[in-house]
Amino acid sequence: MTTDVVYTPNTYKNDLKPVWCPGCGDFGVLNSLYRALADLKCEPHDTVIVSGIGCSSRLPGYVETFGFNTLHGRAIPIATGVKLTAPALKVIVVGGDGDGLAIGGNHFLHAARRNADISFIMMDNEIYGLTKGQAAPTTPVGDKTKSTIYGNPEAAVDPCALAISFGASWVGRSFSGDVKGSTELMKRAIDHRGFAFLNMISPCVTWRGDDQHKQIRARLRPLPADHDASSRETAMRLTNEGGPITVGVLYENKQPTLVDEMLEVRWKAQGEKQPPTKADILQQYMPTF
Amino acid sequence: MKQQLTLSIVGSGGDGAVAAGDILSMACARQGLHIIKTEAYGPQIRGGESSCTVRMSSSPIYAQADAIDALVVFSWADFARFRNELVIGPEAVVLHDSDDPAPDEIASHPGRKIVGIPFAKLAKEVGAPNGKNILSLGVVSAVFGLPADAIRNALKNRFKKKTAAVVEANLKAFEAGLTAGAALSVGDQRLQYTPGTPMLLMAGNEASAVGAVDAGCRFFAGYPITPSSEILHFMSEWLPRIGGTCLQTEDELAAIGAVVGGSFAGVKSMTSTSGPGLSLMSEMLGLSAMAEIPAVVVNVQRGGPSTGLPTKSEQSDLMHAVYGGHGDMPRAVIAPVDVEDSYHATVEAFNIAEEFQMPVIVLTDQSIAQRRETLAADSLVHEVVDRRIATPEELNEYRRYRLTATGVSPMAIPGMPGGMYQTNGLEHDEQGRPSSMFVMHEKMNAKRYSKLDALAKKYRLFRRYGPEKADLGIICYGSSMGPVREALDQLAAEGLRVAAFVPRLIMPLPAADLEKFISDCDQILVLELTYAAQLYQYLRAQVDLPRGKTHKFSRSGGRSLGINEVIEQVKRVLVPSHQVEEVLA
Numbered sequence: 094m095t096t097d098v099v100y101t102p103n104t105y106k107n108d109l110k111p112v113w114c115p116g117c118g119d120f121g122v123l124n125s126l127y128r129a130l131a132d133l134k135c136e137p138h139d140t141v142i143v144s145g146i147g148c149s150s151r152l153p154g155y156v157e158t159f160g161f162n163t164l165h166g167r168a169i170p171i172a173t174g175v176k177l178t179a180p181a182l183k184v185i186v187v188g189g190d191g192d193g194l195a196i197g198g199n200h201f202l203h204a205a206r207r208n209a210d211i212s213f214i215m216m217d218n219e220i221y222g223l224t225k226g227q228a229a230p231t232t233p234v235g236d237k238t239k240s241t242i243y244g245n246p247e248a249a250v251d252p253c254a255l256a257i258s259f260g261a262s263w264v265g266r267s268f269s270g271d272v273k274g275s276t277e278l279m280k281r282a283i284d285h286r287g288f289a290f291l292n293m294i295s296p297c298v299t300w301r302g303d304d305q306h307k308q309i310r311a312r313l314r315p316l317p318a319d320h321d322a323s324s325r326e327t328a329m330r331l332t333n334e335g336g337p338i339t340v341g342v343l344y345e346n347k348q349p350t351l352v353d354e355m356l357e358v359r360w361k362a363q364g365e366k367q368p369p370t371k372a373d374i375l376q377q378y379m380p381t382f
Numbered sequence: 383m384k385q386q387l388t389l390s391i392v393g394s395g396g397d398g399a400v401a402a403g404d405i406l407s408m409a410c411a412r413q414g415l416h417i418i419k420t421e422a423y424g425p426q427i428r429g430g431e432s433s434c435t436v437r438m439s440s441s442p443i444y445a446q447a448d449a450i451d452a453l454v455v456f457s458w459a460d461f462a463r464f465r466n467e468l469v470i471g472p473e474a475v476v477l478h479d480s481d482d483p484a485p486d487e488i489a490s491h492p493g494r495k496i497v498g499i500p501f502a503k504l505a506k507e508v509g510a511p512n513g514k515n516i517l518s519l520g521v522v523s524a525v526f527g528l529p530a531d532a533i534r535n536a537l538k539n540r541f542k543k544k545t546a547a548v549v550e551a552n553l554k555a556f557e558a559g560l561t562a563g564a565a566l567s568v569g570d571q572r573l574q575y576t577p578g579t580p581m582l583l584m585a586g587n588e589a590s591a592v593g594a595v596d597a598g599c600r601f602f603a604g605y606p607i608t609p610s611s612e613i614l615h616f617m618s619e620w621l622p623r624i625g626g627t628c629l630q631t632e633d634e635l636a637a638i639g640a641v642v643g644g645s646f647a648g649v650k651s652m653t654s655t656s657g658p659g660l661s662l663m664s665e666m667l668g669l670s671a672m673a674e675i676p677a678v679v680v681n682v683q684r685g686g687p688s689t690g691l692p693t694k695s696e697q698s699d700l701m702h703a704v705y706g707g708h709g710d711m712p713r714a715v716i717a718p719v720d721v722e723d724s725y726h727a728t729v730e731a732f733n734i735a736e737e738f739q740m741p742v743i744v745l746t747d748q749s750i751a752q753r754r755e756t757l758a759a760d761s762l763v764h765e766v767v768d769r770r771i772a773t774p775e776e777l778n779e780y781r782r783y784r785l786t787a788t789g790v791s792p793m794a795i796p797g798m799p800g801g802m803y804q805t806n807g808l809e810h811d812e813q814g815r816p817s818s819m820f821v822m823h824e825k826m827n828a829k830r831y832s833k834l835d836a837l838a839k840k841y842r843l844f845r846r847y848g849p850e851k852a853d854l855g856i857i858c859y860g861s862s863m864g865p866v867r868e869a870l871d872q873l874a875a876e877g878l879r880v881a882a883f884v885p886r887l888i889m890p891l892p893a894a895d896l897e898k899f900i901s902d903c904d905q906i907l908v909l910e911l912t913y914a915a916q917l918y919q920y921l922r923a924q925v926d927l928p929r930g931k932t933h934k935f936s937r938s939g940g941r942s943l944g945i946n947e948v949i950e951q952v953k954r955v956l957v958p959s960h961q962v963e964e965v966l967a
Contacts, residue, residue: 141796154804159796162806164669170636174643177627178601182796203632355627362622369623378584380412382539
């Protein structure tokens with residue numbers, strides 16, 4: 094039956110109109126996601142998109158799959174709960190840099206550490222957009238925002254470096270203006286077994302200036318043709334270079350995922366034995382000597 | 383002969399006071415005796431002072447006794463740390479190590495029998511240098527007529543992983559204790575009992591965990607916190623064996639998040655925590671209410687606010703449980719009254735959460751959660767209710783939040799063809815699409831709150847004790863039930879007409895039943911372990927408490943409510959000439 098079903102980007106579109114500003118980078122992310130889902134033939138009812146709070150976190154509402162727009166910073170734990178209880182589902186987390194790195198930073202680190210089987214597509218616009226223009230953990234030092242009137246006193250974090258150092262098994266970066274390239278990277282992130290982190294550079298034309306697309310484009314740089322994605326050291330060096338924005342798959346490895354490990358725990362706990370009955374469980378509290 | 387007996391064993395870490403109490407309790411449970419066992423420790427992670435108190439009775443008991451009848455002390459310096467909690471009875475038998483004489487203020491009591499026994503020396507003599515705790519059990523067994531055979535068997539069972547030599551040495555220590563005890567002349571101290579059917583011996587946290595598993599919980603996410611961690615430990619051991627998953631998260635925010643995720647995906651899910659963790663979970667419980675996703679949280683109350691008294695009981699999370707969180711947030715709160723009830727309350731919490739698609743807090747407390755109690759082997763059975771999953775017909779033009787008479791809408795689960803919906807913590811329409819319109823917000827609030835009405839009609843969970851009409855009616859909840867119930871028996875024997883109403887469902891309250899109770903009593907006494915009288919304040923908001931005829935007794939936790947304390951408070955109201963002793967002596 095499934096071979097007869099045709100999956101196109103339209104399969105995943107609904108009639109809800111995005112609330113985003115004209116020129117927002119997130120449109121490109123959404124279009125890339127429609128294409129990636131179609132190319133991967135993701136069954137809509139077997140796909141769950143979870144987000145936090147922010148401009149970009151509105152995205153699940155615009156995709157015809159199961160969707161859950163949750164709390165600020167908490168998309169990853171919720172997605173982890175979904176994946177652990179229903180491993181057959183494709184679970185994708187989308188959200189912004191404030192959501193993923195500030196309020197939800199702890200969850201981001203631990204999802205990478207435990208290699209949770211989810212792909213996290215983080216739309217990085219270097220600013221808080223929904224709350225109208227405050228500094229984010231990704232805002233460059235010195236930049237004036239509504240909450241850093243005299244210039245941002247704090248250094249920005251590189252989300253890819255963070256993901257790599259905490260053990261993420263797939264780390265990539267893309268630019269939302271490049272729909273074709275982003276689609277390919279999203280496909281690889283969604284297909285990856287384990288925690289895949291895709292840093293989507295997604296300009297905010299409202300709070301970061303309307304020349305953002307042009308400025309970012311000028312800084313884009315593809316990975317060297319001979320890039321060894323299995324090397325953490327090389328990935329860390331390339332992602333941290335400052336001026337240029339390196340796009341592509343920075344780091345990738347194969348390792349057991351959280352779902353694998355939990356199955357392993359079940360095996361260690363029970364093996365081929367019959368599951369315990371209630372009487373077996375109560376035995377420890379029963380003085381039967 | 384005694385009808386009941388309370389024994390405390392006190393020592394330093396390594397003395398084995400708690401192990402001795404465990405062995406004794408298991409032996410008594412084997413003989414069908416009713417047991418309540420508590421432990422107390424100093425703040426040290428390892429070592430330090432520890433104590434174990436076992437109350438034994440041939441008839442049912444519901445609380446710890448106010449004073450101890452028998453005390454085994456290996457070190458008075460350790461005992462001094464517990465003198466706020468361990469009250470030695472006026473006629474107690476005090477057994478201490480001969481090398482460490484009893485302090486004057488303890489020994490000078492004329493009714494007490496103070497006996498020095500060379501515990502350590504005797505144990506060494508029989509080749510069990512670490513067996514003074516077991517030796518003391520022999521003495522106790524001889525003096526109080528506690529079942530020696532059952533203790534021997536419990537001991538062998540406890541040490542079954544040790545070498546035969548270790549078991550043998552401990553058995554010798556026990557026999558030496560029996561001999562030493564038989565030689566004492568302390569009068570007839572024996573406990574009267576007839577051996578009965580073996581009983582389960584378990585703690586409230588364990589009963590909650592068994593309840594969760596029985597209710598169908600197959601996903602648990604939690605973060606360690608005293609005094610609830612035993613639930614995490616249980617789940618870590620047993621869930622994988624029955625095809626479930628236990629996840630230790632990075633914090634409580636993630637724990638309740640994972641629970642909401644697991645439940646959204648169709649699996650009954652739970653977390654457990656204590657006050658500080660409940661504070662962190664508040665926002666996510668709001669999402670559970672808003673997105674109508676079942677979630678169960680067992681909150682084991684401890685002294686607060688902030689870090690407070692992590693190892694001691696208090697009832698001061700009540701306001702947080704019933705009102706905590708922002709926005710208009712329907713939730714159910716259910717409070718177990720003892721260990722056995724921790725099982726039933728947890729199953730009921732799942733039943734309510736699943737049926738009404740809302741967060742449910744099991745509001746228990748440290749004293750129930752960590753004390754061990756005997757319960758009948760067949761008492762842990764409860765009916766299970768499952769979630770209202772959308773039928774194929776209902777998936778036709780499916781609306782996740784369809785307005786219905788009960789407020790409950792059929793739920794689709796990810797993976798169900800045709801069940802797709804997008805939901806959120808934003809206010810939303812019947813399809814789950816965001817809406818910031820007043821009319822929709824009002825409609826959806828009404829939908830979500832109407833579930834509480836349906837819930838209150840179906841679940842009238844409370845206990846009522848005492849005469850139909852009473853001069854005084856006590857209202858209390860949770861662990862206060864035990865001492866109140868025992869006090870009622872004593873008060874009735876003195877001819878006082880006192881009744882008690884113990885709501886198990888705290889939110890929504892069984893209001894009609896409670897109002898009937900209030901009208902059946904001349905005066906009301908609200909009794910609780912919070913300084914700020916949270917239950918009293920809550921009841922004032924929920925039901926009509928008669929002005930001028932309602933009294934309250936509320937004090938800080940940190941020490942469990944005493945049976946005598948309850949009696950004192952009742953007499954304060956009913957016997958005008960009665961002088962109330964200073965509560966915090």
